[in-house]
Amino acid sequence: MKKVILVMIDAQGFETAVQRAGFLEHLCEVGLAAKYRVACGLPSSSRPMYETILTGLPVSEHGIYSNQTVRRSTSENLFALTRRHGRTNAAAAYGWVSELYTDHAPFDVFRDRMQLDGSGDIDHGIFYIEDTYPDSHLYADGEMLRQMYHPDFLLIHPMNVDDMGHRHTAASREYGHASEVSFDQIAILFDRWREDGYDLLVTGDHGMDLLGMHGGNEAIQREVPLYIVSDAAEPGDYTDHAISNLNIAPFICDLLEIPRGEHMISALEIVPKGVASK
Numbered sequence: 001m002k003k004v005i006l007v008m009i010d011a012q013g014f015e016t017a018v019q020r021a022g023f024l025e026h027l028c029e030v031g032l033a034a035k036y037r038v039a040c041g042l043p044s045s046s047r048p049m050y051e052t053i054l055t056g057l058p059v060s061e062h063g064i065y066s067n068q069t070v071r072r073s074t075s076e077n078l079f080a081l082t083r084r085h086g087r088t089n090a091a092a093a094y095g096w097v098s099e100l101y102t103d104h105a106p107f108d109v110f111r112d113r114m115q116l117d118g119s120g121d122i123d124h125g126i127f128y129i130e131d132t133y134p135d136s137h138l139y140a141d142g143e144m145l146r147q148m149y150h151p152d153f154l155l156i157h158p159m160n161v162d163d164m165g166h167r168h169t170a171a172s173r174e175y176g177h178a179s180e181v182s183f184d185q186i187a188i189l190f191d192r193w194r195e196d197g198y199d200l201l202v203t204g205d206h207g208m209d210l211l212g213m214h215g216g217n218e219a220i221q222r223e224v225p226l227y228i229v230s231d232a233a234e235p236g237d238y239t240d241h242a243i244s245n246l247n248i249a250p251f252i253c254d255l256l257e258i259p260r261g262e263h264m265i266s267a268l269e270i271v272p273k274g275v276a277s278k
């Protein structure tokens with residue numbers, strides 16, 4: 001059975017990914033990865049999109065309308081589904097992910113930072129709350145969880161790209177550099193992940209605009225990349241059109257060979273292996 005790593009880079013816009021994700025772009029260029037343009041749901045805000053990506057539901061259905069909606073998820077999500085079907089999970093992620101999927105909300109960094117024997121839906125978690133927590137250390141947290149627990153599903157969720165975007169805008173050198181640093185961690189870890197049997201998805205929860213904001217209905221705020229390295233996805237460049245981020249959760253369920261959540265979409269726009277790429 002497959003195992004899956006989902007890297008959700010906070011505020012990683014599509015165009016900056018193309019400009020800075022040289023290693024992943026290489027994998028696409030040589031036919032080892034698939035590349036999609038994803039339009040995130042609305043609002044193009046963090047907490048609502050964490051929930052959408054991890055449940056496969058639009059905001060109107062899962063009810064996390066705002067970053068200020070601080071409560072446990074009430075919807076079927078990838079953590080709960082993996083546990084229900086005998087698979088294990090782990091997360092190295094922002095404290096808001098802990099608030100959504102563990103028994104602890106609001107997040108208390110002195111109590112909730114390390115949840116190695118987790119509560120709620122997350123088996124093993126390491127969480128942070130400073131937007132400046134270095135991505136290099138966050139990836140190391142995720143890799144430590146992976147090596148300790150061999151989870152079937154691992155979420156890695158870095159925040160420095162969002163932080164630099166808010167401070168300096170999506171047009172800045174700082175935002176681009178933060179993206180480059182994050183993508184480079186993936187390149188560093190790539191072989192050990194693949195050798196241990198993990199499929200890989202890399203995406204963003206939402207984009208970032210030229211004023212240093214997101215939340216609204218505009219391509220630069222909504223469009224993020226989705227890179228997929230998996231034997232189940234036909235390699236190729238599918239970025240001539242945008243697909244919905246509602247595809248991500250059910251696709252991961254399929255990879256993990258667990259039933260999809262009851263209300264996830266059924267017709268995926270991700271091209272399965274064996275179907276000729278465009």
Ligand SMILES: [Zn+2]
Nearest residue numbers: 011046162166
């Ligand atoms: Zn943000």
